[in-house]
Amino acid sequence: MTSPAERLRRGRAVRKITGRAAHGRWTASPDRPDPIGVLQRQGTDRVPELLPIRYGRMAASPLAFLRGAASVMAADLAAAPQTGLTVQLCGDAHLLNFGMFASPERALLFDLNDFDETFPGPFEWDVKRLAASVAVAARDNGHGDDRAARAALGAARAYRQTIRELAGHRELDVWYHRIDTAELLPLIRKRELRERVEANLARARRRTSLRALDKLTEVQGGRRRIIHDPPLLEPLARADSREVDQIFAKYRSTLPEERRLLLDRFRFADAARKVVGVGSVGTRCFIVLLLGRDADDPLFLQIKEAVPSVLQDHLPDDGYGHQGHRVVAGQRRMQAASDIFLGWTTGPAGRHFYGRQLRDMKGSADVAGMPPGLLDRYAELCGRALARAHARTGDRIAIAGYLGGSDTFDRAVAAFALRYADRTRADHALLTAAVADGRITATSGV
Structure with missing residues (x-):
């Protein structure tokens, strides 16, 4: 087995191939794919009548555009220098893809919560997407570039410091490491910001299946049914109903035995298509x-349908032939505690799906309108959570060796974040122009 000292030296040696400062010198490739074309190609196998909702949501702001354009950014990251220090990437470490959820022990944890794009790849891809989203969010909130750079720098610094801390921990300690939301409040000094966070935590604790029962269902003819709210929540066509039956039966078989026993204590009541x-x-x-x-x-x-990761075309094969299995395996590797009903299945026409609870004390931060101080703290928290996930799945000691004790990497990532925020603003303008001239049909406010 390679010693910690050798792993540390391996990480430091990577600096000679890809210097830490190189991450900040990003410019768009001359042969960069048209971002609108990338998005349109993604839509070719999706439900056609729902695509205008996607474009409408992405057109709402540069931050919303970036959230929906993981495929665009994947191509940009693939064209940049890489470290080759591989982890299980989230693949979409946008700051809105972090949040709160309940562990099986009912503790409220903070962690990554979206794994549709998870794939093995160089650790810095996730760090750069997080930092870019922080910078774009700061600009969307009206903060100046100095504040945007400061927030992005904080995310990268928190990542580096956490990786270096975990590099010194034992393997089981790293695996069991988690961020309990009880740790959040002492980090916030201002009373009004603490109250805002406390309210958000309280909302997350109330987001359970029992609470959803009142919001999403009603009694019709003596039976409990899901309320229809087209186009976001619609009854199933007969073909869809048969598809759900087939999907559900196979999904059950991928759960551990004790979870299948628990699931069997429930009976089917209703199903609906959801956006x-x-x-x-x-x-x-x-x-x-x-x-x-x-x-x-x-x-x-x-x-939920699992389609190929946006990273798949840019990285070596991950060995998973089933996209739902890929998502579930990646989530279980990266999250401190995963949903007890996390499983995968294959539906008609060979489509891949994965399943989980819809609501289990899940919540996310209201990033829109966050004041600079709170956005700084939130960006740092996301950086910590991302580092914890990477430490579980990659060589944390080699990554720590590469990052080092100085802020060289942090400053480079912050510089990248501002440059990519400029690119995102331009790409968002391309989308809004395409909507305005009719090349793209978008439905706003849905």
């Missing part, structure tokens, strides 16, 4: 209502 996210809009997604002991004992599951 979720920004970049995911147009992929097939269903919610399933199950009832346990009685009508007041609900379980909501989300069964």
Whole structure:
């Protein structure tokens, strides 16, 4: 087995191939793909009538555009210098893809919460996407470039410091490391900001299947049914209903034995097609209502289509032939604690899906309008969470050796973030222009 000292030297040696400062010298490649064309190609196998919702959501702001344009950024990252220090990437480490959720022990944790694009690759790709999203969010909130750079720098610094800290920990300590939301409040000194965070945590604790029962269902003819809210929540066509039946039966078989036992205590009540996210809009997604002991004992599951990762064309094969299995495996590797109903399945026409609970004390930060100080703290928290996930799945000691004790990498990533924020603003303008001239059909406000 390679010693920690040798792994540290290996990481430092990578600096001779890809210097840390090189990450800040980003310019768009001359043969960069047209971002609108990239998005349109993604939509060719999606539900056509939902695509205008996707474009409408992405056109809302540069931050929304960046969130939906993971495929565009993947191509940009692939054209930049790489370290070759591989981890399990989230693939879409946008700051809106971090949040709160309940562990199986019912502790409220903070972590990554979106793994549709997860794939093995160079650690810095996730760090750069996080930092870029922080800079774009700061600009969207009206902060100047100095504040945007400061927030992006904080995210990169927190990542580096956390990796270096975890590099000195034992393997089991790293695996069990988690960020409990109880740790968040002491970091916030201003009373009004603490109150805002406390309110957000309280909302997350209330987001359970029981709470969703009142919001998403009603009693019709003595039976509990999902409320229809077209186009976001629609009843299933007969073909879709048969598809869900087939998907659900196979999904059950991928759960551990004790989870199958628990799932079998619930009975099917209803299902509907649901529109979720920004970049995911147009992929097939269903919610399933199950009832346990009685009508007041609900379980909501989300069964979502898993399509190839946007990173797949730019990196070596990951060995997973099933996209749902890829998502589930990546999530289990990266998250401190994963949903107990996380599983995968294959549906009709060979489409791949994965399943999890729709709501289990899940919550996310309201980034829009965040004051600079709170955005700084949130960016640092995301950096910590990302480093914890990478430390579990890659050579944290080699990465720590590469990053070092200085802020060279941090400053380079912050510089990249501002440059990519400029690129995102320009790409967002291309989308809004395409909508204005009719090349793209977009539905706003949905």
